[in-house]
Amino acid sequence: MGTDAQAAARPAQWGLAALGAVGLAVAAALAAYARVHPGDGAALTTLGFSGMLQMKAWLTTAATVLVVVQVLSALAMWGRLPGVTDPPAWVTGLHRWTGVVAFLLTLPVVFHCVWSLGFEDGSTRVILHSVAGCVFYGVFAAKMLALRLPGLPSATVPVLGGLLAGVLVVLWFSSAFWFFGQSGYASY
Template sequence: MSTDTRAATGPSQWGLAALGGVALAVAAGLGAYAEVHPGDGAALTTLGFGGVLEMKSWLTTAAAVLVLVQVVSALAMWGRLPGVTDAPPWVSGLHRWTGTVAFLLTLPVAFHCVWSLGFEDESARVLVHSVAGCVVYGVFAAKMLALRLRGLPSATVPVLGGLLAAVIVLVWFSSALWFFGQSGPVRY
């Protein structure tokens, strides 16, 4: 391998390894904390909603809608949206702000999941939800770090963004969609 090739691949390999390590550490840390702190199911706040599950479902739904805006705006910014050759200048601001708001909407949800409910595995749906919820923040941390690291492959940020969107949608399907489909009193 030539020196030029080694120099070009070395930093990106270390950067990708660092991103993977950060994602794993954050997700595992959240999962481990939630596992050792089983919670009592009590709501610390419902932000005006009728209950903690209702609050979590609506905030997650709002975040999932913003994630759809994130995907469309990212496709426009990267020149991958059919029929859009040049994204208008405001698209990057829209992308940044919808991502920020989506992240902020997930914080009370995650806090209640980790603090009030703990890591659950009583059914396949709940286990998938618990794991995916932890993975959301691991992938988010990796994506935010990837925005600042130089020398990474050009596909890194779009792949992490797509993975983050997919995991948030999985969280929504395994929680909010399930909640909205229930009739009568609901227990997580």
């Protein structure tokens, strides 16, 4: 017979396994679809931007700025932001809504990446970007599930949130930063 600690650890282990399985399944499904779907490079919409790449670069930049707000508000909520001992009540709402808006901004980007461009591996930058894009949505799915699963270690959501922010920064550097370096920031 196991100890109480071993019994308590079992649900957490199953929960962490479920998070890993969901994250991996989402990332693999996106990668598989993007890999087998031959993208033709055509934009279905540009949302008023002059082209698909401009739209993707600017929406990813806006999402990345909001993720900086996400990280700062999460640090404040968890009592880890230097100088903030008791965060105002609105910080939680700010965290949720900047997360919602950042996620919504990424949807037209991922749609065009998967549908119009596909999974590409022509250079190190491009394959890094393709893999990071799939991983981003896998981590996002795992984080959203972690918010609802009881009994997980307390560090689970902050670790997944930090990973999500880190992957988005990799995506930004491997796409928008590169794009702006090629075409200039005035490219709309």
